[in-house]
Amino acid sequence: MAVIAPVWISGLLGALILAIFVAMAVRWIRLPYTIALVLVGLVIGLLGDELPASENFQGLLSAEVIFFLLLPPLLFEGAAAMDLGKLARNWKIITLLAIPGVVISSIVIGVIAWQVVWPNHDNGLLYGLLLGSILAATDPVSVLALFKTLGAPKRLTVLIEGESLFNDGTAVVLFNILLVAVLATFIGQDMSVRELLVSGFVKFLFIVSIGFLVGFVGGILSNWLLVRTSDHLVEISITVALAFGTFLLAEILHGSGVIAVVVGGLMVGNHGTKFGMTATARVGLQHFWEVVSFLINSVLFLLIGYEVQAAFEFDMRTLVLATTAIVATLVARLIIYPLTSISNHNHPNPIPWKWRHTIFWSGLRGSIPIALLLLLSNMVSHGTT
Known part of the structure; x- marks a missing residue:
């Protein structure tokens, strides 16, 4: 056949096959799956020319690919599987962690980075806050996988x-606001x-509102369609x-695509699948999204390891910045202790201390920070900043 497959296809297939072998190997080496994938990606990047096939990984990961191709399925899978009743019963602490927790964490990281990395720069604090917003979002996929294995409390x-x-x-909304500044x-x-503060607050409300409305309308429409079909293939296609x-629509309207997907996923997962689908179709839908999530996370974390080595020069400045980011992120994560104390006030079922420690250490970083870093790196390389 005269048609030659694009390089990115062989790179994607190679990453997927490698991820499958890593998934099988981690059962014997007792290492979290996602961490193992990142380490393998780092090794591939470090070997470079020694592995000719490694060049197929180049250019696979970009901010656009993460945001518009990889992130929506991951968000939807998590939101659709979330029990809205349990979410509502814990709304106070989740809201505290997700909004003021992110803002305070960004400020703490920003101030530390400012004092260590940009102490004499006129815009050092602003740069630090931008870095803080990048590092604020958590991605505990490996922790949640471990929870399933250990049978952790629901x-x-x-x-x-x-x-x-x-x-x-x-975090994404905060990043956009600070990037404009x-x-x-x-x-x-x-x-x-x-x-x-004023423009940021107004923009925050606008972006969140647009995202919520798009997700809400999309959820209503999807639930309406699910009730009117019994074809499981059509039902899965509706959720996709x-x-x-x-x-995509929320981003076009300058809203939050992340919030739109989460709201839509919650609505379909807690209403559409229960009242518009048979039990068999629900199981099929759940398995479909679990497989999609596994495949995306597998390829994503492998490419993250590769991209970290390939995209950044490991000089002394990078080492200082990386060390500062790690220390600052851990310090900022301490905010969960006072926030959980506030949430526990007059709560009939307070969060125990051992759970607080678990929440602290579950604050790993993943796809969102990488996407924002790649976006910023791309802007710098093209002379935008």
Whole structure:
């Protein structure tokens, strides 16, 4: 056949096959699956020319690919599987962690990064806050997988997964607000603290509202369609269209695609699948999205390891920045202790201390920070900043 397959197809297939072998191997080496994938990706990147096939991985991962192709299914799978009743019973602590928790964490990381990395720069604090917003979102996929194996308490799982679902949206919105402020400094339009707070708050409300409305309308429409069909293939197709469609539409309308997918997923997972689908179809839908989530996470974390090595030069400045980011992120994560104390006030079922420690260490970083870093790196390389 005269048709030659694009390089990215062989790279994607190679990443998938490698991820399958890693998934099988981690059962014997007792290492979290996602961490093992990142390490393998790092090794591939470090070997470079020694592995000719490694060049097929180049260019596979970009901010656009993560946001518009990989992220919507991951968000939808998590939201659709979330019990809305359990989420509602824990709304206080999840809201505290997902909104003020993200903002405070960004500020703490930003101040530390400012003092260590950009102490003498006029816009050092602003750069630090932008870095803080990038590192604020959590992605506890490996922790949740471990919870399933160990049979962890359902409420603890809801708390950690609920925080992750909603802090993604907050972090992306905060990043967009701070990015506008940073870009303004490059054209001589410095914003005062008051202007930044006011415009940021207004923009935050607008982005969140648009995302919520798009997800809500998409969820209603999807539920209406699910009730009117009994074909399981059509039903699965409806959820796929919802995941990608709400994200894309919300972004086109300058809203939050992350929030749109989460809202739509919650509505379909807690209403459409229960009242518009048979039990057999529900099981099929759940298995479909579990497989999709597994495949995406497998390829994603492998490519993250490769991209980290390939995209950044490991000089002293990078080492200082990386060390600062890690330390600052751990310090900022301490905010969960006072926030859980506030949530426990007059609560009939307070969060125990051992759960607080688990929540602290579950705050791993994943696809959102990588996507935002790649977006920022792409802007810098093209001379936008």
